[in-house]
Amino acid sequence: MYHIEKNTVQETLIIPLYGRKVCSEHFPDLFKDPEAERICGMLDYDFAEKGKKMESAAGLFGALEVAQRQYDLAWEVKDYLKKNPDAAVVNLGCGLDDTFRRCDNGKCRGYNIDMSDVIAVRNELLPENDRERNLAFDLNDETWMDEIDCSNGAVLFASGVFYYFKTEDVKALFQKMAKRFPGAVLVFDSCNRRGAKMMTKTWLKEAGISDVGAFFSLEDKDEIRNWSGDFADVSAKSYMRGYRDIYKDVSLFHRLMIKFCDGFVKMQIIKITFK
Template structure:
């Protein structure tokens, strides 16, 4: 059992427990969307008052759905490129490498801050290359192969990187890697602003950074990115498995693209 006092996480790093708990709750639902039983195992091994995170059913469902959509993108990429490099940025305790089960020729890099990387190794062992680094600082890509197609996943990372640091990171990645794809859950400016007033985020004392509204904005970051698709998750067929009244509210939002973007969306780029 890992005790909270020994985790050594600051409020931003503590958000990994939020998403871990959401995936665990989804796995225990009658109709799970992601079905990540391993996350439930890890949550049971951590002595933490998860109730204080005040997760609502809507957040559990949307967290599971965005993870499922990002997993789908990763699986498609590594099937097409069985010698690829995968970078899961800000991975926390996500078990994506287990869920996606990449071919043996894929080099998978799970990247997060050093204290999170140590916790990850303790729980998951060496299922991937675990990199303890601050992605806003130069040099961390030094040991990542730069001659193979790459799939980059950044789930939940955007609103926690200050200022233009996400753009700077994207440029560094596409300069180092020859070709590939970037997938992230895209927060609008309003959604990023509203996060700081969400009960869960308020409980952790976090100020979220900025998002962006136009899904084509990253094409103007000088990072060689081209938008492939914007998935509005309110319109995903998996919404049928959402609990009521979340399902009805989500379907109501789905009629408006503007409202849907304030909820959950997954953005997919090629470089």
């Protein structure tokens, strides 16, 4: 059993993981996640408190969001690999996410990047294999880009990551990636300022972020279109309905929440194609 300490970075890693497990149990026809179930079973951690919160209607919607986001990003990775089967699959701020393994076609290469304390946990629970590397880097330190073999293309993705970054840092990172990875695709989730403010009351608060104004949010995809002359295209899809519409498969409360996410807080999956 792997011990998870309360009120540490380790605990923040297992929240989305546990969300995927809960979703797998409550919506098995929509999401089946044996890996999340396997890893949660390896952990020495009292899930009772988190479980109680996640079993509520609102908590279950949070679990649905986490699972749907992974589905969306995996869809984009698989789509890119259809034309670029030997590409690099780069998980930015990977945590304990196993998207590369879900999308692995037997030819591509996986790179999971996160802070050293996170990678230490990952190495215990999701160790590297022949074509997959766990890399300990701060994403703002561009030297991580030297580790990526993009000679056969690259698809880069980030799940719930950029909310923690200042807008100027996101802009600088995107510009550098566009220069370093021509022909690559970057995919990530975003919400508007209103959504980011709501997050400050929950998990951004736990990360010590109170002044949301400086941090990354997006009202419209066109805000970032002119960030770099190396962007060939910027597109957006609904987070909850854009890749697989689950609207008819969930309860009335969850349908209302989906409408809220689409209309009020503009939860989207953004895709940038580099020239």
